[in-house]
Amino acid sequence: MNSKVSCQPIEKKRHCRRRKHVHFFVEEICGTIFQKCDSGSQVYFRAIKVRPPASVKIQNDTHCEMEAIIKMRKKEITQKIGQSQQVSLVLPSISTLTIKCCGEESQVCRGRYTIKFRCSHKIR
Numbered sequence: 001m002n003s004k005v006s007c008q009p010i011e012k013k014r015h016c017r018r019r020k021h022v023h024f025f026v027e028e029i030c031g032t033i034f035q036k037c038d039s040g041s042q043v044y045f046r047a048i049k050v051r052p053p054a055s056v057k058i059q060n061d062t063h064c065e066m067e068a069i070i071k072m073r074k075k076e077i078t079q080k081i082g083q084s085q086q087v088s089l090v091l092p093s094i095s096t097l098t099i100k101c102c103g104e105e106s107q108v109c110r111g112r113y114t115i116k117f118r119c120s121h122k123i124r
Contacts, residue, residue: 037103064103
């Protein structure tokens, strides 16, 4: 299908390119963190095939310290979240989100996480 787009002449004759419209959509995943301290790490999110850009927010609601391990395509980031603190990260991609809690064995680590994906889709 051939279609032409008209341009208004500006000094010299220029060719107009047809712009492709880009639509963005945002997916959001929320969850709660609930695990015993010093019980090892627990995976809260794992991507299958697609690893889109994402922003991650992790909130620690307890008095023990959390450690977030985020695996991307080629890198791994480790971020500590202090007592009653919140951390936000903007990532080029995300493969897994793993949380490890540090504290006494009798304590329970609680918190929340939110992952927002921003994906684009080009329309001609």
